[in-house]
Amino acid sequence: MQKINVLEKVSKFSGFLSRYIGVIIILFSVLAFFKPSGFAWATNYTSWFLGVAMFGMGLTISGKDFRIVFTRPKEVLVGCVAQYTIMPLAAWGLAKVMQLPTDLALGVILVGCCPGGTASNVITYIAGGDVALSVGMTIVSTLLAPILTPVLVRLLAGAWVEVSLLAMITSVVKIVLIPVLLGILIHTVFGGFVKKVSSILPLISVISIVMIIAGIVANNAEKIVTCGALVLLIVVLHNGIGLLLGLSAGKLLGFSYEKETAVSIEVAMQNSGLAVSLAAANFAANPLATLPGAIFSVWHNISGSIFASQRRRHVTVMQGNGKVAET
Numbered sequence: 438m439q440k441i442n443v444l445e446k447v448s449k450f451s452g453f454l455s456r457y458i459g460v461i462i463i464l465f466s467v468l469a470f471f472k473p474s475g476f477a478w479a480t481n482y483t484s485w486f487l488g489v490a491m492f493g494m495g496l497t498i499s500g501k502d503f504r505i506v507f508t509r510p511k512e513v514l515v516g517c518v519a520q521y522t523i524m525p526l527a528a529w530g531l532a533k534v535m536q537l538p539t540d541l542a543l544g545v546i547l548v549g550c551c552p553g554g555t556a557s558n559v560i561t562y563i564a565g566g567d568v569a570l571s572v573g574m575t576i577v578s579t580l581l582a583p584i585l586t587p588v589l590v591r592l593l594a595g596a597w598v599e600v601s602l603l604a605m606i607t608s609v610v611k612i613v614l615i616p617v618l619l620g621i622l623i624h625t626v627f628g629g630f631v632k633k634v635s636s637i638l639p640l641i642s643v644i645s646i647v648m649i650i651a652g653i654v655a656n657n658a659e660k661i662v663t664c665g666a667l668v669l670l671i672v673v674l675h676n677g678i679g680l681l682l683g684l685s686a687g688k689l690l691g692f693s694y695e696k697e698t699a700v701s702i703e704v705a706m707q708n709s710g711l712a713v714s715l716a717a718a719n720f721a722a723n724p725l726a727t728l729p730g731a732i733f734s735v736w737h738n739i740s741g742s743i744f745a746s747q748r749r750r751h752v753t754v755m756q757g758n759g760k761v762a763e764t
Contacts, residue, residue: 448636458556458643459738462650466735469651470658479652480717480727484608486645487714488616491579493641494555495620496631498576505573512692516553516574516700519686521585523704524549527678529593531671539597540725541664545671546597547712547726548733550589552578552613555642556738557706564745566698574703579617582711583609590715598723608718613711646734649710653731660725665732672733676740679705698748706741709733 469476479486506513528549532542553575561571587605594600624631654661683704687697712730720726 447640450640458646459735459742461643462647462735462738465647465651466654466731469655470661473655473658476648476651476655479648480656483649483652483714483717484612486649487612487710490555490642490645490710491613491616492620493638493645494579495617495622496624496638497635498572498617498621499624499628502572502576505569506577509570509573512570512696512700513573513577515686515690516570516703517578517581519683519700519704520553520574520578521550521581521589523682523686524675524679524707525589525593527675527682531675532597535667535671537671538725540723541668541671541729542597543594543720543723544668544712544716544726544729545675546594547590547716548672548707548709548730549675550586550593551708551711551715552582552586553703554706554708554710554737556741557703559639560706560738560741560745561699561702563742564698564702564748565695566702566748567693567695568699570696571699571703574699578703579613579708582708583614586711586715598720601719604719605715608715609711612714612718613708646710649713650731650734653713653727657725657728657731660728664725664728668728668732669736672729672736673740676705676733676737679707680740680744702741702744706737707733709737
């Protein structure tokens with residue numbers, strides 16, 4: 438009985454952290470900014486933290502999730518194509534128009550070329566969107582990341598900095614693909630046990646992402662003062678473009694309200710932790726390249742929550758008027 442109570446408490450705590458991850462990231466970012474010595478060490482383990490988060494994601498993926506991919510290929514394909522075109526091109530365009538310095542341009546493009554983040558699934562649920570579609574798009578975009586992310590970064594960031602394609606592919610395989618596949622394998626073999634502890638799995642990802650961002654903030658506290666406002670502006674614009682064009686793509690293709698909501702959120706919410714890890718592992722000569730990813734991690738949770746609340750409110754109004762969107 439005591440073990441069950443402990444598990445229930447941890448599950449509730451995990452759920453609380455997942456719901457308020459944006460607030461928690463802001464809190465720890467502020468702490469790291471004013472007390473950098475307490476968090477600076479975390480950057481030495483950025484790749485490990487993200488690998489743990491990706492492993493946690495893999496543990497949540499079941500055979501049912503893969504069936505979604507194969508039974509709804511058109512919708513998943515649309516979402517992934519939008520993911521790997523809208524955000525990379527928007528990042529490149531903003532870097533050009535705003536005439537960003539090399540480090541920041543590289544960081545913004547890294548964010549744009551990454552797959553969708555797992556937080557998109559939670560935000561889609563809050564928004565009343567198609568969660569199954571969101572999960573399917575996240576899985577596919579993540580599995581495609583070892584090839585598409587390095588190739589896109591090389592194509593779009595090559596004008597600013599030398600990009601080693603092989604080194605980036607190796608990094609994404611080690612940081613993303615292997616942990617995710619390992620998590621899927623363990624879920625397949627020990628599904629019963631994983632199901633029992635599934636409610637506490639988000640805790641793993643939350644802690645990992647928070648430590649990644651806190652470490653980046655701690656090590657760039659002085660630089661944030663000088664260029665933080667510019668980076669925040671770029672991040673807000675980039676994320677907003679993703680939400681708007683993702684939603685527009687769903688509407689143009691005649692998707693239902695739930696599906697267009699899922700596509701919009703998936704496109705706009707990047708795996709910015711991966712962008713931070715890739716910047717730290719492959720572009721040590723460009724230390725500020727980690728900053729856009731760190732700030733994006735904070736902002737997209739805030740904007741995603743606001744967007745979700747607005748969409749949910751609209752769904753409630755539609756239901757009240759007897760005009761519920763078809764699923």
